[in-house]
Amino acid sequence: MDAGNRDRVRDIGRAPAPEDRVPGRSYSTLRPAQPVIPQPKRPKPGADLITRAAAVFGRTTTGVTWPYGLATPSRRNYRDRPDAYEEAVQRAQEAQEAVTAWAERYGLRSSQSGCCPRWLERTTSRRCRDEGCTHFDAPRPDAEWLDHTVAWLHAGRPAGLTSAPYDVSPESRERLSWWTRSVPELRVAQGTGWYGFGTTQILMWRSDILGDEVDSTDLRKDLAARQ
Structure with missing residues (x-):
């Protein structure tokens, strides 16, 4: 050529x-x-949740590599509370379905390398190695809002971060605003999300990859709307 x-x-x-x-x-x-805006993807007919989720999150020898807070709870933790166990399993399955369907819609896969917004500035997925990670390296300016974080790839490129902090302080809001001012391609949205327990879902994504509008950060409402 x-x-x-x-x-x-x-x-x-x-x-x-x-x-x-x-x-x-x-x-x-x-x-x-x-930017190539990803088209909504529909799961293959007959594909069960575990098969679909494994394509998004990967597999272990015992099942799906669910992010923290998404795994089906263990019955051993509810030995004397069978009703509470069934409720916990139902909540977990709803969250699993919601986040899997959301990832399928945008053609996303989770990444174990994603660490902080600096990762989103790269064209390939690799963790910060120069002691400049804004999540894990001092002074950790993004650590507060990057709680229960999931990093997302689109066609192998860093495309988004979701997190679920219990509180979004004024300092975190200013930090999020700073990122969108400093990196024109970045966008930020908030919702209630899949994690629950009073957390706020924060989504930061690259608009040149996913477009200016990424909906359904409120994943549980999205699940209810599709039922």
Whole structure:
């Protein structure tokens, strides 16, 4: 493939270097790449929740690699409370269905490498390694709102972070606002989310990958609407 066709296929939004250009070919028609908005995805007919969730979160030897707070509770923790156990299982299954359907809709898969908004600035999924992680490395300016965090990939690229803090302080709100001002592609939305227990669902995503509007951060209401 010659340089001109290669750059059109990659849609990098600029002409190749002069030494790579094909004589007589015009490169004036190249345009900046437009975000590819993911289309809603429907689960395959007959696909059960475990199979669908495994495609989103991955598998272990015993089942799905659910994020913290999504795993089906153990009966051993409810030995003397069978009714409470059944209720806990029902809540877990509703949350599992809601977050799996949400991820399917946007073509997302979870990532074990996602750590902080700096991860969203990368084109490949890799954890911060230069002691500059804003979640885990001092002074940890994003640690407060990055509670119960799930990192999301779209077509292998860092695309979003969801978290569920018990409280969103004024400092956290300012920090979220700072990110959207500093990185034009980032967007932030809030809802009640899947985790529950009085937490606030925070979603931060890349608009150039997922578009300007990502709905249903309130995943439990979304589940009820589809039933």
